[in-house]
Amino acid sequence: MSLKANDPSRKTWLDLPENTDFPIQNIPFGVFLTRDDIITIGTRIGDYAIDLGALHQLGYFKDIPLTEDIFLQDSLNDFIADGRKTWRAVRNRVAELFDATNNELKSNEKDKETILFTLDEIEMQMPVQVGDYTDFYSSKEHATNVGKMFRDPENALLPNWLHAPIGYHGRSSSIVPSGIPLHRPQGQKLPKGASEPIFGPTRHLDFELEMAFVTTASNHLGEPIPSEDAENYIFGMVLFNDWSARDLQKWEYQPLGPFLGKNFGSALSPWIVTLDALEPFRVEGPKPVKKLLPYLETKGKKSFDISLSVAITPDRGEETIITKSNFKYMYWNMSQQLAHHTVNGCPVNSGDLMASGTISGPTPESYGSMLELSWNGSKPVKLNDGQERRFIEDKDTVTLRGYCQNHEVRIGFGEVSTRILPVFKS
Numbered sequence: 001m002s003l004k005a006n007d008p009s010r011k012t013w014l015d016l017p018e019n020t021d022f023p024i025q026n027i028p029f030g031v032f033l034t035r036d037d038i039i040t041i042g043t044r045i046g047d048y049a050i051d052l053g054a055l056h057q058l059g060y061f062k063d064i065p066l067t068e069d070i071f072l073q074d075s076l077n078d079f080i081a082d083g084r085k086t087w088r089a090v091r092n093r094v095a096e097l098f099d100a101t102n103n104e105l106k107s108n109e110k111d112k113e114t115i116l117f118t119l120d121e122i123e124m125q126m127p128v129q130v131g132d133y134t135d136f137y138s139s140k141e142h143a144t145n146v147g148k149m150f151r152d153p154e155n156a157l158l159p160n161w162l163h164a165p166i167g168y169h170g171r172s173s174s175i176v177p178s179g180i181p182l183h184r185p186q187g188q189k190l191p192k193g194a195s196e197p198i199f200g201p202t203r204h205l206d207f208e209l210e211m212a213f214v215t216t217a218s219n220h221l222g223e224p225i226p227s228e229d230a231e232n233y234i235f236g237m238v239l240f241n242d243w244s245a246r247d248l249q250k251w252e253y254q255p256l257g258p259f260l261g262k263n264f265g266s267a268l269s270p271w272i273v274t275l276d277a278l279e280p281f282r283v284e285g286p287k288p289v290k291k292l293l294p295y296l297e298t299k300g301k302k303s304f305d306i307s308l309s310v311a312i313t314p315d316r317g318e319e320t321i322i323t324k325s326n327f328k329y330m331y332w333n334m335s336q337q338l339a340h341h342t343v344n345g346c347p348v349n350s351g352d353l354m355a356s357g358t359i360s361g362p363t364p365e366s367y368g369s370m371l372e373l374s375w376n377g378s379k380p381v382k383l384n385d386g387q388e389r390r391f392i393e394d395k396d397t398v399t400l401r402g403y404c405q406n407h408e409v410r411i412g413f414g415e416v417s418t419r420i421l422p423v424f425k426s
């Protein structure tokens with residue numbers, strides 16, 4: 001099926017703000033609560049949220065084979081499980097309905113009233129019920145920086161790193177959408193020079209600038225997904241802030257890896273941008289340094305040029321952008337990650353979330369965490385109002401943004417924003 005929805009010359013009859021992340025060529029998917037307290041699946045064009053459940057009930061999708069309640073759900077899992085053909089048909093139809101030359105819906109005031117919402121009338125929810133969450137560690141720059149700080153500057157990358165996309169299984173219960181605040185976590189940590197741990201609030205609270213992809217039902221138990229097929233099972237991508245408590249992490253991570261320093265919260269942008277919408281922004285990723293095992297080989301442009309940024313806003317203060325990176329720096333691409341994840345027969349389901357790992361670029365201005373930006377607290381990061389940050393403080397808000405842009409179109413992800421609250425008190 002052709003990607004008619006991507007036609008860069010298409011204009012919509014809706015009013016669009018300038019430089020919107022959500023032109024008619026984007027058509028992302030999300031879940032929201034309406035002014036009447038109804039939960040529905042929707043899409044977004046400009047600053048309008050569009051109720052796909054209502055559109056379907058009004059008969060606007062009658063030529064697409066969809067079950068009656070496919071959009072009347074509190075998650076996208078069933079829609080995603082329907083597969084790529086359905087996602088494409090729905091995106092194409094939405095593009096057609098909102099096309100400036102189409103009067104079907106444009107001239108029907110009553111239907112427009114039912115299906116269109118301004119953003120202040122809705123509340124975004126988690127787009128999927130995340131069954132399993134996996135976090136990769138696929139930025140060579142990030143892995144090198146961490147290796148330099150905590151191990152051996154001469155051999156910063158561990159021997160396995162250049163041979164496989166390293167990852168660990170995270171926890172899905174604490175993944176939240178943008179706007180939900182998180183409490184500063186507490187836990188065990190080992191003070192410098194001490195031989196016994198103490199308990200208390202983390203002093204090294206950090207963000208991780210990541211993106212994550214959402215999968216459809218992909219394989220049966222025992223069945224690997226070949227790298228060349230992997231993209232067929234990727235629905236789309238979101239911005240992802242994988243919150244981390246470095247002091248807790250440092251004490252606990254050996255020998256089994258991340259645990260309580262990671263699973264207290266991760267936040268995502270609520271609109272899933274489809275891989276189809278990102279098509280014009282394909283680029284080749286970095287060339288492999290080592291010869292890859294055949295199951296990890298990929299051909300062609302398997303990465304995407306996505307500009308990323310992180311901002312800190314102190315309590316009642318102004319925002320400072322503290323880093324700018326790009327998804328294209330990722331050493332391992334999503335096809336390699338999914339092929340590696342399933343090569344042993346591990347099944348992947350609809351709504352599973354796979355995060356990239358911190359996306360650091362080659363220069364200090366493009367590092368994807370406070371750990372790297374402040375070099376483990378040794379170089380404070382200056383904010384516009386004169387304050388300094390080594391790590392994230394209470395009442396700080398951290399906002400990740402991302403978009404793709406060429407001379408024809410801008411496809412963006414919006415943002416994921418999280419405010420940090422003081423330690424939880426009962």
Ligand code: CA
Binds near residue numbers: 136208210242358
């Ligand atoms: Ca991470």
